[in-house]
Amino acid sequence: xxxxxxxxxxxxxxxxxxxxxxxxxxxxxxxxxxxxxxxxxxxxxxxxxxxxxxxxxxxxxxxxxxxxxxxxxxxxxxxxxxxxxxxxxxxxxxxxxxxxxxxxxxxxxxxxxxxxxxxxxxxxxxxxxxxxxxxxxxxxxxxxxxxxxxxxxxx
Numbered sequence: 001x002x003x004x005x006x007x008x009x010x011x012x013x014x015x016x017x018x019x020x021x022x023x024x025x026x027x028x029x030x031x032x033x034x035x036x037x038x039x040x041x042x043x044x045x046x047x048x049x050x051x052x053x054x055x056x057x058x059x060x061x062x063x064x065x066x067x068x069x070x071x072x073x074x075x076x077x078x079x080x081x082x083x084x085x086x087x088x089x090x091x092x093x094x095x096x097x098x099x100x101x102x103x104x105x106x107x108x109x110x111x112x113x114x115x116x117x118x119x120x121x122x123x124x125x126x127x128x129x130x131x132x133x134x135x136x137x138x139x140x141x142x143x144x145x146x147x148x149x150x151x152x153x154x155x
Contacts, residue, residue, distance in 0.1 A: 078152060097146060
């Protein structure tokens with residue numbers, strides 16, 4: 001069974017890859033058996049899910065949901081970049097998350113759990129296990145609350 005069919009049975013829909021508006025970067029780049037996916041914002045149908053700072057205008061739970069949306073967009077970029085789509089992914093190697101935080105907010109890693117949890121849900125506990133970096137920042141493009149990027153091992 002294909003990965004997309006399996007995900008559909010679980011109610012997970014991978015969005016189509018959004019084109020970049022910045023001509024200076026690539027959304028994906030394959031180097032050997034690694035696929036690097038540029039940071040993706042938490043959008044649905046091109047609209048940001050939440051705006052503001054986590055720990056002020058945005059709750060931790062909203063940030064976790066946003067991290068999941070960003071990770072879905074990462075998977076959409078990977079799907080578009082690989083000839084066999086997500087079926088070409090062997091494992092998730094690394095996830096990085098950048099979170100716009102209010103002063104004193106220290107649950108940055110918990111905010112990015114929404115992305116990590118999705119990777120394990122999609123690829124399973126073994127292939128979905130990954131290294132991770134989670135950083136608190138002062139601003140994000142377009143007023144987004146966070147951004148997620150990933151590196152995958154591919155066939």
